[in-house]
Amino acid sequence: MHRNNITLKELSKKLGLAISTISKALNDSHEISDATKKRIKQVAKQYNYQPNKMARNLKLGKTNTISVVIPSIQNYFFSQVLIGIESIIAPSAYNIIISITSESLQKEAQVFTTLSSSVVDGFIVAVAEETQTTQKFHHFKAALTNNKPIIMFDRVLKSIPCDKVVVNDFESVFNATKHLITKGKNTIALVSTINNLSVGKSRTKGYYKAINTTFHKPIIVTAPKNKIKKTVKKLLSNKTVDAIIAIDEEASLASLKIAKKRNLQIPKQLSIIGYASKTMAKNLCPKLTTINQHGFTIGQDCALLLLDRLKHNDKPMVKKIINATLNIRETCL
Amino acid sequence: MHRNNITLKELSKKLGLAISTISKALNDSHEISDATKKRIKQVAKQYNYQPNKMARNLKLGKTNTISVVIPSIQNYFFSQVLIGIESIIAPSAYNIIISITSESLQKEAQVFTTLSSSVVDGFIVAVAEETQTTQKFHHFKAALTNNKPIIMFDRVLKSIPCDKVVVNDFESVFNATKHLITKGKNTIALVSTINNLSVGKSRTKGYYKAINTTFHKPIIVTAPKNKIKKTVKKLLSNKTVDAIIAIDEEASLASLKIAKKRNLQIPKQLSIIGYASKTMAKNLCPKLTTINQHGFTIGQDCALLLLDRLKHNDKPMVKKIINATLNIRETCL
DNA sequence: TTGAAAGCGGTACCAC
DNA sequence: GTGGTACCGCTTTCAA
Numbered sequence: 001m002h003r004n005n006i007t008l009k010e011l012s013k014k015l016g017l018a019i020s021t022i023s024k025a026l027n028d029s030h031e032i033s034d035a036t037k038k039r040i041k042q043v044a045k046q047y048n049y050q051p052n053k054m055a056r057n058l059k060l061g062k063t064n065t066i067s068v069v070i071p072s073i074q075n076y077f078f079s080q081v082l083i084g085i086e087s088i089i090a091p092s093a094y095n096i097i098i099s100i101t102s103e104s105l106q107k108e109a110q111v112f113t114t115l116s117s118s119v120v121d122g123f124i125v126a127v128a129e130e131t132q133t134t135q136k137f138h139h140f141k142a143a144l145t146n147n148k149p150i151i152m153f154d155r156v157l158k159s160i161p162c163d164k165v166v167v168n169d170f171e172s173v174f175n176a177t178k179h180l181i182t183k184g185k186n187t188i189a190l191v192s193t194i195n196n197l198s199v200g201k202s203r204t205k206g207y208y209k210a211i212n213t214t215f216h217k218p219i220i221v222t223a224p225k226n227k228i229k230k231t232v233k234k235l236l237s238n239k240t241v242d243a244i245i246a247i248d249e250e251a252s253l254a255s256l257k258i259a260k261k262r263n264l265q266i267p268k269q270l271s272i273i274g275y276a277s278k279t280m281a282k283n284l285c286p287k288l289t290t291i292n293q294h295g296f297t298i299g300q301d302c303a304l305l306l307l308d309r310l311k312h313n314d315k316p317m318v319k320k321i322i323n324a325t326l327n328i329r330e331t332c333l
Numbered sequence: 334m335h336r337n338n339i340t341l342k343e344l345s346k347k348l349g350l351a352i353s354t355i356s357k358a359l360n361d362s363h364e365i366s367d368a369t370k371k372r373i374k375q376v377a378k379q380y381n382y383q384p385n386k387m388a389r390n391l392k393l394g395k396t397n398t399i400s401v402v403i404p405s406i407q408n409y410f411f412s413q414v415l416i417g418i419e420s421i422i423a424p425s426a427y428n429i430i431i432s433i434t435s436e437s438l439q440k441e442a443q444v445f446t447t448l449s450s451s452v453v454d455g456f457i458v459a460v461a462e463e464t465q466t467t468q469k470f471h472h473f474k475a476a477l478t479n480n481k482p483i484i485m486f487d488r489v490l491k492s493i494p495c496d497k498v499v500v501n502d503f504e505s506v507f508n509a510t511k512h513l514i515t516k517g518k519n520t521i522a523l524v525s526t527i528n529n530l531s532v533g534k535s536r537t538k539g540y541y542k543a544i545n546t547t548f549h550k551p552i553i554v555t556a557p558k559n560k561i562k563k564t565v566k567k568l569l570s571n572k573t574v575d576a577i578i579a580i581d582e583e584a585s586l587a588s589l590k591i592a593k594k595r596n597l598q599i600p601k602q603l604s605i606i607g608y609a610s611k612t613m614a615k616n617l618c619p620k621l622t623t624i625n626q627h628g629f630t631i632g633q634d635c636a637l638l639l640l641d642r643l644k645h646n647d648k649p650m651v652k653k654i655i656n657a658t659l660n661i662r663e664t665c666l
Numbered sequence: 667t668t669g670a671a672a673g674c675g676g677t678a679c680c681a682c
Numbered sequence: 683g684t685g686g687t688a689c690c691g692c693t694t695t696c697a698a
Contacts, residue, residue, distance in 0.1 A: 005450055005479065007675060018685040023677065033683060050450035054391040055675035058690050063387065065430070073412050082406055086433050090440075095452065097398070098431045100419050117338055117383035119428065146338065253616050260618075283586050285593070285618045340691060351669040356693060366667060388691035391674050
């Protein structure tokens, strides 16, 4: 096996100087005279010297890379978050390793154990569905005791003491429901494919509260993603509903689709508020009113929190709450 | 609090055996007797021993991680590819570092130089727009001479000798255009925001050829993403066009949007064939006929090619061509 | 079958 | 201001 990169040792031979001198010069140590610094740097550049990161990391006991663990990348929200993280980390000295768990606990645990040994310095994670439902999180605890900080976002676990960034899911759906009520709607259903997730539950609670303080019994329709269309169809044929809050993208698209199939006038006969990316929302017809979670901001906050924690491991845990906003479009004018 | 991971040295003390013995035992060397192997493994498990990857990699001169470099993650195609790559790499012993260049040459070059020194074993890349337009690719050559194999996909560079995975862009747009002609369309325009990219050029050539062999002069409309809507508006008000081939997502969405604004009957008065994710295409109205590039497959192929090349560095270069397929939907019945 | 020791390529402490 | 050297944790000859 051959390595092509020039090393300090080789530079030292070429320059007739000690390895340590060269190392110091390249790290701009004050111990080295400006003259030799200049000379050394010039030769280093000439030979395109790149310090070996593995060696450096091994010596310093840190890896300069962070791990981002998300359940899926198809999801527009998670990819937004990813871009946010990237925007902060890329200009820093860190690298990002991205892993996708596909909502599997086993996959998530594996990622954490293999990475937390010696390949990353810390984690940013949205916990997998299976992890949330089974409430198994030994892998998180192991990483923490192994001194690898974790930042959780969106899908967070109460029982894990770490920094967290979440959306005000409860309030945002509460507000959205209230908004529908203000608009004169009086039979509002909630449609969801994510009610096994903490976020789904919070959103549903927000709906509950808004409804309960008013007039009708909650109408909650949940189904797995592949059955959500059928379920909505049933809902719309059995009940006279004049508004829908759909709390995830699949639920939103299904609701809109079925409503159109039934030739309901939107938003006159049926208003819809949902979740979707901006591009998607704007290109649907009618354009979908959405609750915007500001994934980009969340990603940035996570990255900043992690960088900070890697510097100051002793500061108190932070829970940051991002306020979602309602983007009013045609489905709810 | 637990100390960081236990090391071979510490195990050696606990077991009263030499470090080398333990290392060999854990690596299932035939030099070690089954009895001691068993004993060592048991104790290692008990203390949850995880080998330090940095040390191992430093010693072995490989990193067991690969780098994926893409221009954007917002783009559905690239995230499809990413999932494909992940599906192959995740079960392997490798990790993935993902970097986003935002189409910037400078960013791309930086990623390559920082990663190719000693943090990854190889690259999968779709080259940035700026790199393609300026034709500067010293960073690729440097990586290659540094013995880090590169797999290019979609956005590839003729002058770089490496494995490549591309879509048959020319043929697929040629075929799509022919399809429109067969449908009786006789004024077909091409709309694009990516004509500075090689893929854009190939697609345009495909359109050219299909048109030139028939009746009218090519009508080609290009603009940057933020001006594409205006440009399409102009096109549709000046010319009587009865079909559009839009060769990227923005162009597709803009074309559909403007056509609807002008109350054109689709596909009767205007047919549209475009590029978009399946979810997007199916939720537009009318549903968009798309050219499907099979990003997932491309990602898988890239990953397989890279893993293979990391094993057999001497095999001849491969250029794999994936056939795009036409998904007929409402905009072109 | 087991162990000692030489590195991998850096950093940092301590002499001079 | 410069140089010698001991590590970081692991793998791999080579000896015993």
